[in-house]
Amino acid sequence: MNEAVFLEELKKVVSKACEDDLLQLDKELAMGESHVFSEEFNRKMKKLLDGSADRENPVGKGRKHRIPIKYLLIAAILMILAASTVLAIEPIREKLQEVFITLFPEYANIQSEDETSSTDDGLPLQPYEPI
Amino acid sequence: MLIYLMAVDSEEERKKFEDIYYIYRDRMYKVAFGILKDEQEAENIVQDAFVTLIDCLEKINNISCHKTWNYIVTIVKNKCFNHLKKQNRMKSMEYEDFMDVMASQEKGPETIVSAQELSETLTELIQQLPYPYKEVLYLQYYNDMDGKSIAALIDETPENVRQIARRAREKLKAGLIERGYSHE
Numbered sequence: 156m157n158e159a160v161f162l163e164e165l166k167k168v169v170s171k172a173c174e175d176d177l178l179q180l181d182k183e184l185a186m187g188e189s190h191v192f193s194e195e196f197n198r199k200m201k202k203l204l205d206g207s208a209d210r211e212n213p214v215g216k217g218r219k220h221r222i223p224i225k226y227l228l229i230a231a232i233l234m235i236l237a238a239s240t241v242l243a244i245e246p247i248r249e250k251l252q253e254v255f256i257t258l259f260p261e262y263a264n265i266q267s268e269d270e271t272s273s274t275d276d277g278l279p280l281q282p283y284e285p286i
Numbered sequence: 287m288l289i290y291l292m293a294v295d296s297e298e299e300r301k302k303f304e305d306i307y308y309i310y311r312d313r314m315y316k317v318a319f320g321i322l323k324d325e326q327e328a329e330n331i332v333q334d335a336f337v338t339l340i341d342c343l344e345k346i347n348n349i350s351c352h353k354t355w356n357y358i359v360t361i362v363k364n365k366c367f368n369h370l371k372k373q374n375r376m377k378s379m380e381y382e383d384f385m386d387v388m389a390s391q392e393k394g395p396e397t398i399v400s401a402q403e404l405s406e407t408l409t410e411l412i413q414q415l416p417y418p419y420k421e422v423l424y425l426q427y428y429n430d431m432d433g434k435s436i437a438a439l440i441d442e443t444p445e446n447v448r449q450i451a452r453r454a455r456e457k458l459k460a461g462l463i464e465r466g467y468s469h470e
Contacts, residue, residue, distance in 0.1 A: 161459065168405050169427035172412040176424075177352050180317070180359065190315045196329045200311075203336060204304055 299343050306339060306349055306358070313355075314362050321366040331369060335361045342439070353429050357439075360421045364440045367417055404467065411461040418442075419454035426451055 256263040318328035437444040
């Protein structure tokens, strides 16, 4: 039996084998009682049949994430690093401060270096030096 | 923001989907339960299978025929086996083991047999093929599906599907040789 004969025979036989299998399966399945589906199953399937299900997650199981969590974590870490790098540059930090002060003046408390280095009565703070 | 879309696009498709649902849901559940032995998991698999079916509705012409049932039962089986594989509940997918079996096969004695005998032996061997070899052959020759469509249906790459089909044929040849049919 050569390859061509084998393939020819296979094509003929596969259909018969498949139909036999399906008939056998149907016989086996017909023996048991019909399954009573759970409320949850019926609710989700009703949603699917109504066409009101979310296509990305039609049965509402949260099983399909558009972006895998590991990629979200990597993105978050990269964003934190980028923000830290940007804030480490003084001119940018000052610009951001200005923007913040302009946008939210009620939350901004402006202190100059002179103020921080003086007391309430206006006298400059002097380091303690023994007489 | 979640965007809700119509899962089934046209009214005709919706009707088709509904018919498929009521005709096959119980049988699908029984197939899934037969593999998983767990009611909740079997119901989840049936739901998943229906979600897959939504995207394959155009491939189904006659709802109540064996070809459709074969198509649906393959989806259910595939989802069950993938589920078991994810949970490490399946011993092995036999993909790897199979090649070792092939290598160990030796030619048996040549026997002159009738076409009828050959056909019966081959039918028996096909029915004994493990998942997914038998299913791929059925989809290829019975449902007349191409490699790409089969790949989409059983969550494999087209290249893997070609490999599975080739290995299935090799396994059948080996089985024939073992039973005394010569293959040249």
